[in-house]
Amino acid sequence: MKRSERAEQDRAKEIKKQKLLHQLGGQQLPYLTPSDEGFQLLWKTKYTNLILREANKIPFDLHVQVQRAFSSLLQCGCFFRDLVHIRGKDVFTAVSRIIIGNPGCTYKYLSTRLFPIPWQTIQSKITYSQEEIAMSCHALKEFNNYLCSIVGNDVVRSEDSKVIGESLENNLVQPDLAKSCESEKGIEVPLSSVEEPPVQKQSRHKAVGALFNVTLLNYMDPKTMTYLKEEPYFGMGPMAVGWHHDESLVRGSPVAVYNYSSSDPGTTSDKKACWRAGLKVAWDIDTPGLVLPLQPGDCYFMMDDLNMTHQHCVLVGEEPRFSSTHRVAEEGDSTLDYVFGRTEEALSNLLKDSTLSNASLNSTEISILKKTEEIHNEVEFEWLRQYWFQGRRYAKFTDWWCKPIEKLEEDWKEMELMTLLMLKAVEDEGWSSEKKRDAIGSLLPILTERQELRQHWKKRCQSKLAKSLPADDRPICQPYWEEGDLSMPLPFDLQSTIAHLEEIVTSTGIEEHL
Numbered sequence: 272m273k274r275s276e277r278a279e280q281d282r283a284k285e286i287k288k289q290k291l292l293h294q295l296g297g298q299q300l301p302y303l304t305p306s307d308e309g310f311q312l313l314w315k316t317k318y319t320n321l322i323l324r325e326a327n328k329i330p331f332d333l334h335v336q337v338q339r340a341f342s343s344l345l346q347c348g349c350f351f352r353d354l355v356h357i358r359g360k361d362v363f364t365a366v367s368r369i370i371i372g373n374p375g376c377t378y379k380y381l382s383t384r385l386f387p388i389p390w391q392t393i394q395s396k397i398t399y400s401q402e403e404i405a406m407s408c409h410a411l412k413e414f415n416n417y418l419c420s421i422v423g424n425d426v427v428r429s430e431d432s433k434v435i436g437e438s439l440e441n442n443l444v445q446p447d448l449a450k451s452c453e454s455e456k457g458i459e460v461p462l463s464s465v466e467e468p469p470v471q472k473q474s475r476h477k478a479v480g481a482l483f484n485v486t487l488l489n490y491m492d493p494k495t496m497t498y499l500k501e502e503p504y505f506g507m508g509p510m511a512v513g514w515h516h517d518e519s520l521v522r523g524s525p526v527a528v529y530n531y532s533s534s535d536p537g538t539t540s541d542k543k544a545c546w547r548a549g550l551k552v553a554w555d556i557d558t559p560g561l562v563l564p565l566q567p568g569d570c571y572f573m574m575d576d577l578n579m580t581h582q583h584c585v586l587v588g589e590e591p592r593f594s595s596t597h598r599v600a601e602e603g604d605s606t607l608d609y610v611f612g613r614t615e616e617a618l619s620n621l622l623k624d625s626t627l628s629n630a631s632l633n634s635t636e637i638s639i640l641k642k643t644e645e646i647h648n649e650v651e652f653e654w655l656r657q658y659w660f661q662g663r664r665y666a667k668f669t670d671w672w673c674k675p676i677e678k679l680e681e682d683w684k685e686m687e688l689m690t691l692l693m694l695k696a697v698e699d700e701g702w703s704s705e706k707k708r709d710a711i712g713s714l715l716p717i718l719t720e721r722q723e724l725r726q727h728w729k730k731r732c733q734s735k736l737a738k739s740l741p742a743d744d745r746p747i748c749q750p751y752w753e754e755g756d757l758s759m760p761l762p763f764d765l766q767s768t769i770a771h772l773e774e775i776v777t778s779t780g781i782e783e784h785l
Contacts, residue, residue: 287554291504294556302505302549302560310561317558318550320577322427326568330417334568337414338531340407341488341593344369347403349388350490351664351744354736355381361736365491365499366511366585371411372485374671375607378600380518384657387485389671390415399669411486411595418527418570418597419482427572483527483597492591499587505560507549512585514551517578517598524599526573530565532592546588553582562586607675610654614682617646621689630688635696637710644693644717647686651721651750654679656728659749667743680750684759690718691760694768698775707775715772722765 303310314321326334344350350367370378374389374397388404389397390412399405421427491511493499499509517526532546548571551560563571573583585594603609620639623630632640658665658676665672696702697710731737732748740746752759761768 291554291556299506300504300551300556300560302507302551302562304562305564313559313561317552318561318577318581320574321550321561321563322572322574323563324421324427324570324572326566326570329568329570333414333417336410337529337595338568338593340410341490341531341595343403343407344488345490345593347401347407347668349404349668350488351661353381353383353385354660354731354740354746355383356731357381361731361734363736365496366489367491368487368489370485370487371408372600375675376484376600376602377605378485378487378519378598379605383660384605384653385487386658386661386665386672388665388668397669397671400667404668411488414529414595415483415486415597422525422527422572422574423482428574483599484602485600486595486597489594489596490591491587493587493589494591502549502584502586504551505549507547507560507562507584507586509587510549510584511546511587511592514549514582514584516553516582517573517596519601519605520578521599521601522579523576525575526578527570527597528572529568529570529595529597530592531567531594532565532588532590533567544589546590546592547586549584549586550581551583553580604653610650610679611675611682613646614650614679614686617643617686617689618682621685621692623685630692632689632692632696635693635699637706637713640693640696640710641713641717643686643689644714647683647690648717648721648724650679650683650686652724652728655683655750656724656748659747660728660732662740662744662746664744683750688760694772697772711772711776715769718765718769718772722769725763725765 303313349369351369352363352365352367354361354363364381368385370385370387371390372378372387374392374395376387378385378387388399388408389395390408391397391405392412397405397408399408489512493509493511499511500513502508502510502514504514520526528548530546546565548563548565549560550563552558565571573581620633620643621630622633655676658672693714697707697714702710729748729751732746737746750763752763754762754764
């Protein structure tokens, strides 16, 4: 998605929010908790696709492995507060995160592309910097397989939908699984035991083919937070994550969220001491909101189109909390296979020798030149700058992403050369004024966007927030090169290049056609 499109979406959301707040006129909307009359009825009629699987219905050994993985990843320094871009400015997320998933898969949210630490698969052997990280990724892959199997066979609906809210209303409390983990430290999980989940059968609930391919892990200790936003519509309390739809998911796919906090086992389920999920019908003031208290080890599912028709938030409890949010991330334009397919398409128009000294373009057809420059922008701003903006964090845990990013940088540099060759072609005396007009009309907006985005990313990397991060996590403005660097075909700053194209337009007398 282009920056302008994202900004337009943000503006639209803000308008909706302000309109809703205006309608409320300072009043708060009603919401129900398990202690309120009508809670079950509201859940069954307005939040049908929200399913809760309580901790005691999940195999004990999976609890042990996942909770140990949380602790290990935290100790290894794997959680980060992302520096995201919202409404024209950079902010740190309140929650610290790390993403783990299928090799080569990425996930994008809030204009930020995350590059998962890959978990081991039959097809890929992954090298990790620490054994604790390897074991943690394995544990989360095992748990992901479990979730895939129960969602794919509709076990979640058949076993859990009939008990919606029952234990919550009776204030049943789950066992203290943290203590259980302490007593099970001797368990070892061999990496060789990794198995892929079974092929899923056709399901009327749209789970067909919807294997979770990433999990976004979250961690927050509310005691370290000096400020948290209050929930604005219902008065539900302070939020760790505000109202939102999960982004970049396969349409209609489920989301599974595993919750773990070291809550006091005596905490009743409807007190604000425990962490809670808040849900509401999107931009609706007639339907009461719903608050779902979460006990350690509980897992809730947003099935079918719930993530699209409803919004959810996370309400802060008293103790530190981990979650593992399993998703079916879109793979269309978000995988390495995709982006390397794009670079191959672009570079197929480049004729070169081993030194690139006698390179030329196969074709100067305008549609081909335009597509090449579009791919050039996509590789630079959707992949390379996204990766380096997150510093060297990924290389600290695995070297898996290093070679693909190096290859993308090599391909991108050859596309810089293709841009130079394209600019030379536009000045070819054999080109008619009409062809020059069409070529510049197609290419100038792409180069202008490239110039604007380079300055945008450079500014982000130089911001106070960016510089406040530890050295390894600090954003890097890459690719970047100084003026006069003879190893680069074109300058970093394209102002003079763009001005030269505009001069060609003026000198050929074709400006009225642009």
